[in-house]
Amino acid sequence: MVQEKIQLQMLKDITNKYGIxxxxxxxxxxxxxxxxNYQKFIHGFQFELNSDSVSTICKDKGAISIILDFHQIPHVEHRTFSLSSQKTSINESLWTSIQNFAQKYNFDxxxxxxxxxxxxxxxxxxxxxxLEKTVHKLLSIYSEFCISPFYKAEFEYRVIVINDRPELIWCKECLALVGDGHSRLKTLFSNYISLLDTQKIAKLFKDFDHSILTSDRVLxxxxxxxxxxxxNEALGxxxxxxxxxxxxxxxxxxxxALLTARKLNLFFASIDILDCNDEFKVLEAHTAVTMGPVIRNCGEEGYQKTKEVYDKVVRYMFDID
Structure with missing residues (x-):
């Protein structure tokens, strides 16, 4: 991808500046x-600054939820369910556990x-x-999956944390139509996409509810x-x-975000936070920190902010003042 090449070139420029x-x-x-004689590794934009155990926890949504719950940090609860290595289908006990958890949230x-x-x-x-159809679909592909309550949230924030400091915050906003009091939903949508370029339209139609195209609802x-x-920026x-x-x-x-990073022992990470009508909940944490969305969408400022973050991270890796 273009943004990955840009980030790689950034790293080349930064390391060259410090004789690395x-x-x-x-x-x-x-x-x-x-x-x-000092060497470090980066793998998939996972920098050698967090412990292996912490990085493993951050790849496991259910595990993060357990830690956040233990520390009483507001978060979106995730519960992991899995098939044992000997099973190829859901048994009654597993299905009962799935239903009991989902029922807490009215199956939403x-x-x-x-x-x-x-x-x-x-x-x-x-x-x-x-729920039953979705679970069968997921278990036909994965041996384990997780369930979380659904929260209607217009905004999600990603916070980049380095060494107990918030270095950068960006906002991910769901695409939305705004009513004018008389136009039908399908008309508002038609007017909306007429202003988009081909690439944005392609993203919009990924995982899309096509009933909008014929809806006569008036907002x-x-x-x-x-x-x-x-x-997700990849979805528009x-x-x-x-x-x-x-x-x-x-x-x-x-x-x-800082409280989350402290309790998870994270040195460098991105923390995703849902804005549920000004009630904030941690959604996920990531030790693989790629900032392609900022580079793609935020112009020169996004490029410079990304470079500043990676510059600081490289200096920490090699203990450069």
Missing amino acids: EIHLFKDNPIIHLQKG VVCKPNNGFSGQDVYHAHSQRE AYGEKFNLKWKH STVSLHNNIDQDKKDKISNL
Whole structure:
């Protein structure tokens, strides 16, 4: 991808500035860095700054949820369910556990791979019947998955944390139509996509509810209708560095991200936080920190902010003042 090449060039520029040799391996995400007798590795933009155990926990949504619950940190609860190595189908005990958990949230839940990313194979179930179909679909591909309650959230924030400091915050906003009091939903949508380029339209139609195309529903003036409930930039959500975040909200988001990083022993990570009507909940944490969405959507400022983050990380890796 273009953004990955841009980030790799950033790393080359940064390491060259500090006299660090960099070696890339063909057809492999490993990056080797060396300064004198001191070497470090980067793998898939996972920098050698967090422990292996912490990195493993962050790949496991259910495990993160357990730790956050233990420390009483507001978060979106994730419960992991899995088939044993000897089983190929759901037994009664497992299905009862799944139903009991989902029932806590009136079967309005999200089902996803336990170690998935980028919104792939993530489904919103609205009922017990939908849950059953979704679970069978996931277990036909994965040996384990997790369930979490669904929260309607217009905004999701990603906070980049380095050494107990919030270095960067960006906002992911769901695509939404705004009512004018008289136009039908299908008309509002038609007008909306007429302003988009081909690439954005392609993202929009990924994982899309096509009933919108024929809907005669009329939105009240100022009423918002979310076209997507996922906040993934790959599915069309907008990304911004500012988004008019007031200082009080910024402080709450930053403090929650820092508390999460401390309790998970994270040195360098990105923390995803859902804004549920100004009630903030940790969604996920990642030790593989790639900032392609900022580079793609935030112009020169996004490029410079990304470079500043990676510059600081490389200096920490090699103990450079």
